[in-house]
Amino acid sequence: xxxxxxxxxxTAPMLRERIHELTEQGTDRIVLDLTELSFMDSTGLGVLVxxxxxxxxxxxxxxxxxxxxxxKKILQVTGLDKVFDMRPSVAEVTxxx
Amino acid sequence: xxxxxxxxxAGTTDGGWHEFRLDxxxxxxxxxxxxxxxxxxxxxxxxPEERVxxxxxxxxxxxxxxxxxxxxxxxxxxxQVFVHSDPGSLTxxxxxxxxxxEFDGAALTLEDPADLxxxxxxxxxxxxxxxxxxxxSGPGDNGTVLRFSVDLPD
Numbered sequence: 521x522x523x524x525x526x527x528x529x530x531t532a533p534m535l536r537e538r539i540h541e542l543t544e545q546g547t548d549r550i551v552l553d554l555t556e557l558s559f560m561d562s563t564g565l566g567v568l569v570x571x572x573x574x575x576x577x578x579x580x581x582x583x584x585x586x587x588x589x590x591x592k593k594i595l596q597v598t599g600l601d602k603v604f605d606m607r608p609s610v611a612e613v614t615x616x617x
Numbered sequence: 618x619x620x621x622x623x624x625x626x627a628g629t630t631d632g633g634w635h636e637f638r639l640d641x642x643x644x645x646x647x648x649x650x651x652x653x654x655x656x657x658x659x660x661x662x663x664x665p666e667e668r669v670x671x672x673x674x675x676x677x678x679x680x681x682x683x684x685x686x687x688x689x690x691x692x693x694x695x696x697q698v699f700v701h702s703d704p705g706s707l708t709x710x711x712x713x714x715x716x717x718x719e720f721d722g723a724a725l726t727l728e729d730p731a732d733l734x735x736x737x738x739x740x741x742x743x744x745x746x747x748x749x750x751x752x753x754s755g756p757g758d759n760g761t762v763l764r765f766s767v768d769l770p771d
Contacts, residue, residue, distance in 0.1 A: 526652075529681040530645035559652070561677040562738045590670040597745040598738070 524556035527564035535564065539571040548580040553610050555586035560594060572604065585610045635702045640695040643687035643713075651680045651698050655709060658700050659767065662707050668767050671746040672709065678739035679711035679763045686715025686761060706766045714760040 521542065527535055542550050550571070572582045585607045587595070595601040607613050639654045641647040655676040659669040676698065683696040692714050699710040743750050747765035754761035 526649060528645070528648050528652075528677050529684065530648060559673060559677075561674055561681065562742055563681060565738065590673075593667075593670070594674060594742065598742065 521550065522553045522556065524558075526559040527557065527567070528559070528561050529563045532563040532567050536567045536570065539567065540574070543571065543574045543578065543580070546578070547575075548578070549583065550575060550580065551583045551585055551610060551613050553585050554588070554591060555609070557588060557591055560591050562594075562598075565594065565598065565600060568604070569600070581605060583607055583613055585613055633702070633704070637700040637702075639698040641698075643684045643692075643694070643696050643715075645681075645684060647696075648677055648680045648684065651676050651696075651711075654698065655700070658702075659707060662702055662769055664707065664767055664769065672767060675743045675746055675750070675765055676709060676711065678743050679709075682739055682763070683711055683713035683715065683761070686713050686718075688715075690715040702769075704769070706768050708764060708766040710762055710764045712760065712762050717754040717756055717759070717761055719754075719756050 521538060523535060525531065539550065552568075568582075568584070575582050583605045586609045587606060592601070592606075595604065595606070637654075637658060639651060641650055652673045656669050656673050659672045660666075664672070680696060680698070687694065687696065694714045697710075697712040699712065701708045701710075740752070743763070743765060747767070750763065750765035752761065752763050
């Protein structure tokens with residue numbers, strides 16, 4: 521799933537909905553393509569953490585791919601980079617390219 | 618999507634003292650407006666790009682908290698962002714007139730990062746990026762002022 525633009529108080533609910541839909545569908549692996557995500561704050565972090573908990577409770581995995589540096593920094597500063605499975609790109613995940 | 622604020626004439630810390638202000642209705646869609654305002658000024662005063670990104674995060678957190686405080690208190694007032702420049706630094710203040718809160722500085726360390734406390738994680742993030750930040754608030758008090766500064770290059 522592609523996440524682009526900025527995730528904050530205004531746009532986070534839409535991301536929450538989309539992740540919720542995917543987990544409800546019983547997907548056992550969600551890959552979030554973050555290459556076009558230019559900004560995220562703690563509202564976005566909260567949505568990602570909630571999504572991770574939900575998918576883990578179904579024995580699934582959530583992968584964050586292609587994170588830009590400013591977004592990566594926010595995860596590092598909060599220690600969440602140790603909690604999430606982060607990959608440099610979607611290609612790394614699917615093994616293609 | 619964010620406009621490219623690099624088109625703004627940047628690069629002179631002209632040694633002046635300047636004041637800027639943005640008032641906006643306490644609605645989530647205007648957090649991005651506040652970010653753009655704050656980032657444009659940071660670039661205009663020659664902040665390194667990484668610090669510009671830090672400013673965007675801090676403003677986003679502070680304004681989000683302010684909007685939620687206004688919604689909770691049901692006040693119709695705008696949220697205000699004041700920016701003050703002096704030769705050495707750029708100071709941002711986010712002012713709201715919503716419900717105040719108890720600020721426990723000790724809660725700034727994240728024990729379990731997955732244990733995100735509503736409203737609290739934002740302050741933790743601001744503190745990590747701007748260790749000298751200040752908050753004036755208190756439960757039931759009239760509003761909150763959150764202030765942080767970024768050093769300007771010589």
